[in-house]
Each structure stands twice: as C-alpha cells, then as structure tokens.
Amino acid sequence: GENVEQHPSTLSVQEGDSAVIKCTYSDSASNYFPWYKQELGKRPQLIIDIRSNVGEKKDQRIAVTLNKTAKHFSLHITETQPEDSAVYFCAAGGSGNTPLVFGKGTRLSVIA
Amino acid sequence: DAGVTQSPTHLIKTRGQQVTLRCSPKSGHDTVSWYQQALGQGPQFIFQYYEEEERQRGNFPDRFSGHQFPNYSSELNVNALLLGDSALYLCASSLMRVKGKTEAFFGQGTRLTVV
Numbered sequence: 001g002e003n004v005e006q007h008p009s010t011l012s013v014q015e016g017d018s019a020v021i022k023c024t025y026s027d028s029a030s031n032y033f034p035w036y037k038q039e040l041g042k043r044p045q046l047i048i049d050i051r052s053n054v055g056e057k058k059d060q061r062i063a064v065t066l067n068k069t070a071k072h073f074s075l076h077i078t079e080t081q082p083e084d085s086a087v088y089f090c091a092a093g094g095s096g097n098t099p100l101v102f103g104k105g106t107r108l109s110v111i112a
Numbered sequence: 113d114a115g116v117t118q119s120p121t122h123l124i125k126t127r128g129q130q131v132t133l134r135c136s137p138k139s140g141h142d143t144v145s146w147y148q149q150a151l152g153q154g155p156q157f158i159f160q161y162y163e164e165e166e167r168q169r170g171n172f173p174d175r176f177s178g179h180q181f182p183n184y185s186s187e188l189n190v191n192a193l194l195l196g197d198s199a200l201y202l203c204a205s206s207l208m209r210v211k212g213k214t215e216a217f218f219g220q221g222t223r224l225t226v227v
Contacts, residue, residue: 006154034215034216036218042220043116043202043218043219043220043221044155044202044218045218046215046216046217049215089154089155091154098168099145099157099160099168099170100145100155100157100204100216101157102147102154102155102156103154104153104154105152105153105154
C-alpha cells in the first residue's frame with residue numbers, strides 16, 4: 001500500500017521568511033496530493049491540493065509542487081505570518097475515492 | 113451549506129465498553145471515511161462507506177465497525193475499548209459520483225478518552 005513520509009517534523013521560521021515542507025510517496029498509482037492545516041484542537045482544513053497532471057499550483061502565499069518521477073511533492077509558504085503556525089499534513093491518494101494516506105505532520109512555528 | 117458535523121465532541125469511556133460515534137457529511141457528499149488521529153500523529157484511515165457499504169478498510173481490528181444510512185450519515189462503532197483507542201476520531205466526507213473529484217472535508221472530530 002501507499003506510504004507517505006513527511007519532513008521536517010518541526011520547523012521554525014521568522015515572520016516574513018519562507019517555509020518548505022517536503023513529502024515523498026511510494027505508490028506510483030497515487031494521483032491526488034492534498035495539504036491540510038490543523039490548528040490546535042481543530043479539524044484538518046484543506047489548504048491546497050494538486051493532481052498528477054499538474055506540476056505546480058499556487059494560491060496567494062501558498063504553492064505546491066509535484067515531481068512524479070521522484071515521487072515527491074512540497075508545500076511552499078512565502079511571507080509567513082504568525083497565523084500560519086499550525087501542524088501541516090500532506091496526503092496522497094488514488095483515483096476515485098481511494099483513501100488518503102497521511103504523513104505524520106510538520107509543526108510550523110512562525111516567530112514574530 | 114452545512115459542513116461535516118460529528119457528535120459527540122468529547123467522550124470518556126471505560127475499558128471494555130462500547131462506543132458509537134456519528135457523522136453527517138457535507139451537503140451533497142455521498143462518501144464518508146473515518147480516521148483515527150493519535151496525539152502528535154497524522155490521521156490513520158479506518159474505513160470508508162459509500163452506498164451504505166464498506167468499500168475500503170485500513171489496518172484496524174474487527175472491533176471497529178461502521179454503518180452508513182440512506183441519508184449518507186454514518187456511525188463508527190468500537191467494541192471492547194482499549195486504552196490505546198484513546199484518540200481524535202475524524203470523519204471526512206467526499207463525493208464518489210463525480211469522477212476525479214476527491215477533495216475530502218473533515219468534521220471537527222470526536223475526542224475519545226478511554227480510562
């Protein structure tokens with residue numbers, strides 16, 4: 001089955017700097033890669049996703065890149081703000097409703 | 113437009129007891145997936161229901177069972193609770209009918225504590 005590895009487990013950046021979180025996956029059949037943000041005590045919220053027919057996707061300060069050959073994808077947050085502090089999860093899934101497999105999460109701290 | 117709702121939000125049970133958690137999917141969604149999130153970990157897939165049938169199952173024992181109703185809502189049942197079952201249980205809804213549309217939206221979760 002699918003296995004998703006996520007790095008780093010913790011990340012601290014200064015406000016205004018960029019943050020990058022990386023994930024690798026094992027199943028070449030996976031074609032959907034969402035990222036979730038989870039604040040303390042709250043539900044995971046979908047912040048951006050990418051499908052395997054696209055190499056990069058941007059939404060304001062957030063971007064995701066996908067390298068299908070290497071089986072890795074990354075989340076990039078630019079101009080970080082204190083409210084970006086949270087745990088971020090990557091996930092990988094197949095077509096239809098193949099269940100998502102999640103990474104173990106990255107705790108991002110943005111220091112003002 | 114109602115999002116994914118779960119009940120109860122918190123629950124304390126004793127070892128050996130049974131528990132039922134409930135989930136109502138986002139309006140228009142037809143598929144419900146259940147995840148277990150232990151403290152400091154990512155969500156782990158338990159099972160998925162579509163058209164009132166279990167379609168996919170993760171690596172969880174038979175003590176974990178579920179059900180989906182005609183209105184797409186779902187229940188997660190856990191029998192013979194163990195201390196290790198303490199976790200946040202998340203329900204995620206999605207739409208199976210539309211090909212390629214796999215966005216999953218999570219409920220706020222049920223925090224289960226087994227003592």
